[in-house]
Amino acid sequence: MTPSTPRPSRVVKVVSETAPWLAVEEIGPLPEPGEGQVHVEMLLAAVHPANILQIRGQYGDQPALPYVPGFEGVGRVAACGPGVTRVQPGQMVLPLVQGTWADDMILSEKALMPVAEGTDPAQAALFKANPATALVMLTRMTSLEPGDAVIFNAANSSVGQNLIGICRALGLKSFAQVRSASAAEAIQGLNPDVLIIGDEIPAEATGAKLALDAIGGAATERLGGSLTEGGIVVTYGLLSGEAPRLAAKDVVFRGVTLRGFWLAQEFGRMAPADVRAIFAQLSDWLAKGVIGSRIAQILPLERAAELPDLHDAARDGKILLSTRHYC
Structure with a gap:
């Protein structure tokens, strides 16, 4: 067992x-890792809209107070307990657990996913949620063939950026919608097949089989109206704060349907081997530059109390929390 240096550690708590x-x-100081356990020194932790919703008591999964938020991040193995064989000290890993807004974690080795050396830690910290959301929505919500089109709003978001790259990798056409010219500039280099600026959907962006909605309200309805007969709208976010809806004519006369998506729930329905296959594919794509996210700000852990206000402000990319181990 490789000993770790005892020293105080910090966590962010919702209180x-x-x-x-x-x-x-x-x-x-954290205890030495026990049988099958690993001491992980966290480097960066991701901040997602779901984290802020959970902090505010508005999420589908609400832990009892106090709790440590965060479900995504990247760290390095500091020490391994007896019986650990899958990881070793110095290796970069992803914790597959809640509570990543912390300097250090003691975890079962089964809760860790190794990361290839040379991977950008900032991109690794955003590897689990947004790219996986994009891939699972594209492959498990309906049957799509190469050449089929997918339309999605909030295309300048992290999920939206990953959708563009994954659509290209899968041979799908991407109809990417943003609200403003400045948002369009942020993704033009990603080269979606059709870039839609503003609320209205032009004729060249109609006829998709699948629509992916991060906004809710009237935005959901517009996506539904753009789909081919029998198309499906999947709502995975509620940026507008409004409930998603479809027009009656699209539901009754064109057979358009609406369903919700929550990645944690979807993973719960899948066989472990299928989940591992998804992350293996994403890992390969991350190394090849197919997926990735813009980083707007890296904030020291001690400033975590500012996150709700910072997250509400306009920004161009994701926020990450850095620990004392990140340099």
Whole structure:
């Protein structure tokens, strides 16, 4: 067993149901990892809209207070307990658990996914949620063949950026919608097949079999109206704060359907081998530059209490939390 250096560690905790929600607490040195356990020094942790919704008590899964938020990030193995064989000290890993907004974690080796050396830690920290959401929605919501079209809004978001790259890798046409010219500039280099600027969907972006909606409300309805007969709209976000809806004529006369998507629930329905296959594919694509996300800001862990306000502000890319181990 490789010994770790005992020193205090910090975690971010959700401590209240109203603002101020968050506090950074020092928890003292972590114990040495036991049988089958690994001490992971976290480097970066991702901040997603789902995290902010959960902090505010508006998410589908609400832990009891206090709790450590975060379900995605990247770290390095600091020490391994007896019986650990899958990872070794110095290796970069992804924790497949909740509670990643922390300096250090003691985890079962079964809860860790190795990351290829040379991978950008910032991209690795965003590897699990957004690219996986894009791939699972494209491959498990309906049957698509190469040449079929997919339309999606919020195309400048992290999921949207990954959708463009994955559509190309799968031979699908991407109809990418953004709200403004500035948002369009952010993704023009990704070269979607059709770039839609504004709320209205032009004729050249109609006829898709699948629509992916991150906004809700009228935006969902517009996507549904653009689909081919029998198409499906999948809502995976509610950026507008409004419930998704479809026009009656599209539901009754054209057979368009609407369903929701939550990655954690979808993974729960899948065989472990299928989940591993998804991450293996994504790992290969990450190395080849097929997927990736813009980083707007890397914020030190001690400033985590600012996150709800920062997340509400206009920004160009994702926010990451850095720990004392990141340099």
